[in-house]
Amino acid sequence: MKIAVFSSKRYNRIFLSQINEAKHEIMFFEEALKAQTAKLAQGFDAVCIFVNDTVCAETIACLKSEKVGCIALRCAGFNNVDLKAAEAANISVFRVPRYSPHAVAEHTAALLLAVNRKIHRAHSRVREGNFSIDGLLGFDLHGKTIGLIGSGAIGTAMARIALGFGMRVLMHDPYPSAECQSLDVNWVGIPDLILQADIISLHCPLLPSTHHIIDDSLIEQMKTGVIIINTSRGASIDTKALIRGLKARKIGAVGLDVYEEEENLFFEDRSDQIIDDEVFSRLLTFPNVLITSHQAFFTEEALERIASVTLANLEAWKNGDPLENAVNSI
Ligand code: NAD
Numbered sequence: 569m570k571i572a573v574f575s576s577k578r579y580n581r582i583f584l585s586q587i588n589e590a591k592h593e594i595m596f597f598e599e600a601l602k603a604q605t606a607k608l609a610q611g612f613d614a615v616c617i618f619v620n621d622t623v624c625a626e627t628i629a630c631l632k633s634e635k636v637g638c639i640a641l642r643c644a645g646f647n648n649v650d651l652k653a654a655e656a657a658n659i660s661v662f663r664v665p666r667y668s669p670h671a672v673a674e675h676t677a678a679l680l681l682a683v684n685r686k687i688h689r690a691h692s693r694v695r696e697g698n699f700s701i702d703g704l705l706g707f708d709l710h711g712k713t714i715g716l717i718g719s720g721a722i723g724t725a726m727a728r729i730a731l732g733f734g735m736r737v738l739m740h741d742p743y744p745s746a747e748c749q750s751l752d753v754n755w756v757g758i759p760d761l762i763l764q765a766d767i768i769s770l771h772c773p774l775l776p777s778t779h780h781i782i783d784d785s786l787i788e789q790m791k792t793g794v795i796i797i798n799t800s801r802g803a804s805i806d807t808k809a810l811i812r813g814l815k816a817r818k819i820g821a822v823g824l825d826v827y828e829e830e831e832n833l834f835f836e837d838r839s840d841q842i843i844d845d846e847v848f849s850r851l852l853t854f855p856n857v858l859i860t861s862h863q864a865f866f867t868e869e870a871l872e873r874i875a876s877v878t879l880a881n882l883e884a885w886k887n888g889d890p891l892e893n894a895v896n897s898i
Pocket of ligand 1: 644645646665666669672717718719720721722723740741742743744745771772773774775777778799800801825826862863864865866
């Protein structure tokens with residue numbers, strides 16, 4: 569089978585090549601897959617993509633005309649694929665669910681600990697010989713209330729971490745996961761979660777129903793000083809509303825691993841460029857905002873699993889076996 573891997577980085581080459589053992593012909597492209605680059609898929613049976621490739625109807629039409637039969641997502645989220653267009657074009661789509669919920673939950677905890685105890689600022693101070701701790705005051709997580717939106721694999725792993733810290737966990741999910749229901753958490757609606765939580769963390773997929781789930785009106789109802797963490801998808805938060813909440817001193821701190829317009833920024837070294845995105849640049853000016861570049865998934869265990877499940881998905885598709893990780897339009 570011939571596989572075109574888009575948005576590929578050194579680490580994708582290493583992990584996919586190791587597991588493939590030269591069985592399939594894999595070509596690695598640094599380009600993101602979008603309508604303008606879909607021609608590169610000419611002669612390939614399958615394309616393998618990541619979070620910021622744009623598989624819209626136009627891209628799908630190009631893939632169809634190049635006789636590409638499947639789209640293998642090497643991630644869990646699939647909001648960047650027009651599933652209806654893929655189905656109409658008879659192109660299979662599959663993903664890698666639950667490749668390492670611990671990787672993402674642990675990064676969520678890292679962001680929370682860092683913004684609460686101001687580790688990013690402390691690090692800069694000490695490096696510059698400034699050993700003052702004034703302004704670095706945090707609060708105990710023990711005894712505080714965390715509100716988790718989404719009780720899937722990552723939300724459940726995060727709930728376990730939060731319980732380990734001695735926190736009270738509020739959970740919201742229209743379809744509560746069985747695994748999470750066995751934990752000592754309180755199931756609440758969004759209004760109660762927003763009113764009661766000292767910390768709010770997002771673990772739901774990006775869907776029309778979760779687009780800008782955190783907006784001006786919810787921020788207004790939050791506790792003053794609330795910490796907001798987002799490791800799910802950028803567009804779950806209205807970033808301009810977040811900035812308004814920060815400026816109003818309503819929000820105490822923010823930790824983000826994802827950003828609405830990240831496809832034009834993240835995963836590349838842009839240190840010698842001027843950033844044109846005014847919203848992102850404004851976010852960077854707040855001392856109480858910490859942003860990482862979509863790296864929550866980035867552990868050895870996760871990369872190994874992503875590579876092995878992606879190749880197993882492709883193999884199953886090629887052999888006509890049942891596709892357990894297929895993503896279908898609803
Ligand atoms: P999952 O499918 O196991 O769980 C998602 C949960 O969200 C489900 O229980 C679902 O019922 C729930 N949900 C759906 N709509 C909701 C709503 N309106 N409100 C609250 N909950 C809702 O997914 P997961 O593996 O836990 O991943 C969650 C998300 O994390 C992914 O969709 C992806 O966007 C993101 N993610 C980010 C990274 C990263 O590196 N930052 C890595 C992996 C996944």
